[in-house]
Amino acid sequence: MKLVNILTAAALTISVASAQDVMQKSMSIMEEGMTQIQKGFLNNNIELIKSGTKLVKDGNKLFSDKKIIAQYLPENKKHMVNVAENAAKRIELDVNVLELNIDEKAYINAANAYSDVLNACARCHSIVRSW
């Protein structure tokens, strides 16, 4: 193999590896956030709902760019990148609705926004996992 090829292969491996990290980081932050929100609702712990909401918001920011999302879609699902991106946008909106409702002490509406976030997670996962 020529040196150029070896270098190109190495560079590709590195960029794929770091892209992998972005997804895993984003997902684990959002998973932790969703767990906190659920615990917060179940135990009537508003602070936990708030901190979980912030985590979901931060995690979602890492994985909402169309170019990044596209890298994780299987070849036969690349055409669904807009649907996947919309799931990320939906999470962003839901999280805002959740926060506003918590501030207003409208807890039922806040819990509905939480459910909608969960639906949006499933929407994107259904694409990547061919559910």
Ligand code: HEC
């Ligand atoms: C825009 C697409 C998209 C959205 C939205 C999304 N995910 Fe993911 N998620 C992925 C991809 C891609 C994977 C990796 C492939 C797989 O696990 O099937 C993944 C995997 C995961 C994993 C397993 C992580 C791992 O390291 O294998 C968890 C946990 C997870 N997501 C949590 C969430 C939660 C919680 C939400 C909602 C708050 C969410 N995801 C929303 C695309 C998304």
